[in-house]
Amino acid sequence: MYTISLTPDMQASALVLGCMRLTRLTGSELDLHLKTALELGINFFDHADIYGGNGTCERHFGQWLQANPSLRSQMLIQSKCGIVQNEARQNVAFDFSYGHILKSVENSLQNLGIEQLDVLLLHRPDALFEPEEVAAAFDELFASGKVRAFGVSNMHSRQIELLQSATSHKLAANQLQFGPAHTGMIDHAIRMNTTLPLAEDLDSATLDYCRLHGMTIQAWSPFQSGFIAGTYMDNPDYPELNAALEEVGRKYGITKNGAVAAWIARHPAKMQIIAGTMNTQRLREIAAGMDIPLTREDWYRIYASEGRDLP
Numbered sequence: 001m002y003t004i005s006l007t008p009d010m011q012a013s014a015l016v017l018g019c020m021r022l023t024r025l026t027g028s029e030l031d032l033h034l035k036t037a038l039e040l041g042i043n044f045f046d047h048a049d050i051y052g053g054n055g056t057c058e059r060h061f062g063q064w065l066q067a068n069p070s071l072r073s074q075m076l077i078q079s080k081c082g083i084v085q086n087e088a089r090q091n092v093a094f095d096f097s098y099g100h101i102l103k104s105v106e107n108s109l110q111n112l113g114i115e116q117l118d119v120l121l122l123h124r125p126d127a128l129f130e131p132e133e134v135a136a137a138f139d140e141l142f143a144s145g146k147v148r149a150f151g152v153s154n155m156h157s158r159q160i161e162l163l164q165s166a167t168s169h170k171l172a173a174n175q176l177q178f179g180p181a182h183t184g185m186i187d188h189a190i191r192m193n194t195t196l197p198l199a200e201d202l203d204s205a206t207l208d209y210c211r212l213h214g215m216t217i218q219a220w221s222p223f224q225s226g227f228i229a230g231t232y233m234d235n236p237d238y239p240e241l242n243a244a245l246e247e248v249g250r251k252y253g254i255t256k257n258g259a260v261a262a263w264i265a266r267h268p269a270k271m272q273i274i275a276g277t278m279n280t281q282r283l284r285e286i287a288a289g290m291d292i293p294l295t296r297e298d299w300y301r302i303y304a305s306e307g308r309d310l311p
């Protein structure tokens with residue numbers, strides 16, 4: 001598994017295990033899944049304070065860490081804060097205030113049973129955010145050794161610029177949804193200077209901004225098309241995409257799961273891919289695609305399926 005320099009002193013695996021669905025696994029299943037991930041070269045684990053509801057996924061992971069303390073040093077642990085949910089787990093506010101950020105990190109550290117988060121991301125933009133207040137929270141967390149590095153999630157280029165202007169901590173990562181059925185970040189670039197559908201830049205050229213500023217994009221939900229519709233894999237609503245993944249995968253001796261990983265990994269932005277599978281065999285298949293260099297023709301064959309014809 002190749003790694004990506006998230007910061008000058010942090011080599012993170014390109015494939016990340018997303019921990020949002022962790023509560024599906026029993027303790028022994030989780031043990032197998034996490035040890036398999038480490039064997040595959042995955043050293044990066046993505047959490048959020050809200051996953052599973054009120055820190056439940058972090059606590060499940062923390063219990064495993066407590067039973068396997070020697071493995072902590074092989075892992076980089078990231079968590080996110082800034083979304084406020086009610087008891088029914090509906091989002092009721094976004095909160096990037098100083099107090100909320102500090103409290104959330106305190107809770108995450110306690111849930112995970114660790115002293116330090118390797119990375120903290122702001123989960124989803126708070127329209128009321130004050131860059132200086134966020135910067136003060138970052139300074140405090142860094143000075144106390146509770147967080148090594150900082151980043152954002154679901155932020156476009158202008159929002160990142162605004163935050164970066166207030167903080168001396170270089171924002172290391174931007175977590176964004178991306179995959180062969182969720183391609184908004186690249187659609188407009190391919191259709192630049194046309195009036196075709198998908199030509200409109202909806203995200204202020206965030207992909208190019210991140211590349212220009214050395215920010216790693218972390219592709220979330222790479223096997224989903226939208227937010228809650230479910231996976232497109234083996235889904236009859238996505239016949240062309242499944243056919244293209246099958247065909248390209250067969251050519252390289254990998255499964256469709258591997259072909260998705262290879263497709264994202266082929267992008268020169270050098271994204272991290274956050275796989276959320278809790279199926280250990282599927283995780284192996286995804287990992288097998290990471291080092292496969294697709295040709296341009298194969299990459300565009302997958303991209304152009306499902307009606308995204310090239311101009």
Ligand SMILES: NC(=O)c1ccc[n+]([C@@H]2O[C@H](COP(=O)([O-])OP(=O)(O)OC[C@H]3O[C@@H](n4cnc5c(N)ncnc54)[C@H](OP(=O)(O)O)[C@@H]3O)[C@@H](O)[C@H]2O)c1
Pocket residue numbers: 017018019020021046047123124153154175176219220221222223224231233234257274275276277278279282
């Ligand atoms: N920043 C954000 O706003 C944000 C939002 C959402 C998620 N995330 C992060 O991204 C991570 C990944 O998200 P995700 O879990 O939605 O990612 P995903 O890897 O796209 O989807 C995983 C889900 O799809 C199913 N799946 C995957 N491949 C499949 C296949 N070939 N056939 C059938 N089912 C398949 C998995 O089932 P099995 O478990 O059975 O394989 C699992 O339920 C999360 O864990 C979280 O860390 C971030």
